[in-house]
Amino acid sequence: MVNKSYSALEQGFLCCRQCHKVLPYQQQSVVLCPRCHSKVYPRIPNSLSQSWALLISGFIFYIPANVLPIMTLTKGGAASTDTIMSGIIHLAHIGMLPIASIVFIASILVPALKMIALAMILLATQFKWSMKMKTRTKMYRMIEFVGRWSMLDIFVISILLGIVQFGAIASVDIEPGGLLFAIVIILTMLAALRFDSRLIWDDINEFN
Amino acid sequence: MQSTLNTDNIEHLEVCHECDLLMIGTKVQEGYVSQCPRCGHILEHPTRLSIRNNFVCVFAGLIFYFPAVLFPVLQLTMLGSTESLSIFSCVQALLSAGNWSVGLVLFVSLMLVPLAQMMLIIFVTTRFYYQVKSHYLAVCFKWYGYLNTWGMLDIFMLSIIVASIKLHEDAELEPGLGLYSLIALLLTNALQTQLLNKKLVWTLIEKHGE
Numbered sequence: 001m002v003n004k005s006y007s008a009l010e011q012g013f014l015c016c017r018q019c020h021k022v023l024p025y026q027q028q029s030v031v032l033c034p035r036c037h038s039k040v041y042p043r044i045p046n047s048l049s050q051s052w053a054l055l056i057s058g059f060i061f062y063i064p065a066n067v068l069p070i071m072t073l074t075k076g077g078a079a080s081t082d083t084i085m086s087g088i089i090h091l092a093h094i095g096m097l098p099i100a101s102i103v104f105i106a107s108i109l110v111p112a113l114k115m116i117a118l119a120m121i122l123l124a125t126q127f128k129w130s131m132k133m134k135t136r137t138k139m140y141r142m143i144e145f146v147g148r149w150s151m152l153d154i155f156v157i158s159i160l161l162g163i164v165q166f167g168a169i170a171s172v173d174i175e176p177g178g179l180l181f182a183i184v185i186i187l188t189m190l191a192a193l194r195f196d197s198r199l200i201w202d203d204i205n206e207f208n
Numbered sequence: 209m210q211s212t213l214n215t216d217n218i219e220h221l222e223v224c225h226e227c228d229l230l231m232i233g234t235k236v237q238e239g240y241v242s243q244c245p246r247c248g249h250i251l252e253h254p255t256r257l258s259i260r261n262n263f264v265c266v267f268a269g270l271i272f273y274f275p276a277v278l279f280p281v282l283q284l285t286m287l288g289s290t291e292s293l294s295i296f297s298c299v300q301a302l303l304s305a306g307n308w309s310v311g312l313v314l315f316v317s318l319m320l321v322p323l324a325q326m327m328l329i330i331f332v333t334t335r336f337y338y339q340v341k342s343h344y345l346a347v348c349f350k351w352y353g354y355l356n357t358w359g360m361l362d363i364f365m366l367s368i369i370v371a372s373i374k375l376h377e378d379a380e381l382e383p384g385l386g387l388y389s390l391i392a393l394l395l396t397n398a399l400q401t402q403l404l405n406k407k408l409v410w411t412l413i414e415k416h417g418e
Binding site: 017133162170 | 215221225228230246247248291293297298301302309310313314346349357364366367368371374377406407413
């Protein structure tokens with residue numbers, strides 16, 4: 001890029017995050033948006049630290065969520081517990097490879113990749129790595145879009161619990177791993193929400 | 209990109225809220241999309257009769273919502289006995305089995321958020337249509353935005369498919385009326401979010417919301 005691009009903040013303008021109204025900014029401490037009455041900050045305060053905190057707690061929960069069983073299926077007196085991975089392997093064994101891969105992508109690959117990618121974006125923003133801004137923005141958008149789909153496994157075990165109610169013949173119980181997994185997904189979704197994507201572009205003029 | 213930017217008239221300025229790029233706003237024609245030149249974020253996509261079509265879509269969605277939640281989505285026959293499952297009974301089963309935390313997640317993401325979003329959009333669009341002024345317009349539309357990521361009916365749809373494949377080896381499955389309503393609800397919701405022109409809504413809120 002030859003020309004310098006103008007950040008609204010440098011030029012003395014603020015953009016309301018909720019309603020996108022452009023407001024003048026003269027270094028006041030609190031700006032109230034006249035249109036949607038929410039507080040407008042130049043950038044989300046403590047965006048990076050909040051995002052880090054949520055991401056790290058999500059990562060801590062991620063390990064037990066994958067190791068602990070998520071559900072127990074009792075069929076004809078015999079109980080079998082499943083972790084996320086063993087459920088996927090079972091699906092692949094009965095010949096449902098496409099579905100098994102969907103579940104694998106949604107509940108193992110996506111959460112892990114999402115946390116790594118978000119950590120990379122946070123590191124790159126914090127330490128001003130020369131990672132391409134467009135790439136970072138694209139990654140961030142992917143994270144935001146794809147994050148909710150990891151809830152798939154929670155819904156599947158809930159459906160199984162809801163539908164298999166034959167008392168003595170079969171029953172399904174949700175184990176602690178299921179709840180932990182839901183917590184991981186919600187925490188990482190919040191981490192992505194708390195990150196202010198405008199921070200990515202703030203040091204654009206330093207590299208050119 | 210211009211080398212100098214005339215910042216005298218704040219009404220003409222536009223800021224990309226994803227990358228904070230300051231631009232001179234242009235009027236976008238219906239059916240066209242304006243994109244941020246720097247980060248590629250879609251700034252506006254106006255459609256014809258956006259407000260009215262939104263109301264129609266959400267109203268249709270509201271009609272489908274109750275059967276989608278209350279009627280069985282799946283019917284399962286196993287060893288001669290039949291069970292049916294609706295979203296509501298699924299939440300109920302979770303709560304009565306003592307899994308109140310997972311039950312709460314399902315209740316919020318499958319029942320509460322979709323309904324709340326539709327009610328908020330109906331409130332906002334009817335206020336516009338009848339030209340009624342209201343203080344609550346801004347709050348309502350703001351909450352609509354907050355709730356956007358937390359409705360998960362589309363994911364539930366995929367999980368129905370996964371669950372039925374897990375079950376179909378030892379039980380007979382049949383789709384219920386709730387499943388068709390759920391599909392209809394998802395289609396109307398997708399159409400509604402596609403047609404929603406947030407920028408137009410906010411300018412109208414500025415006009416109607418005292």
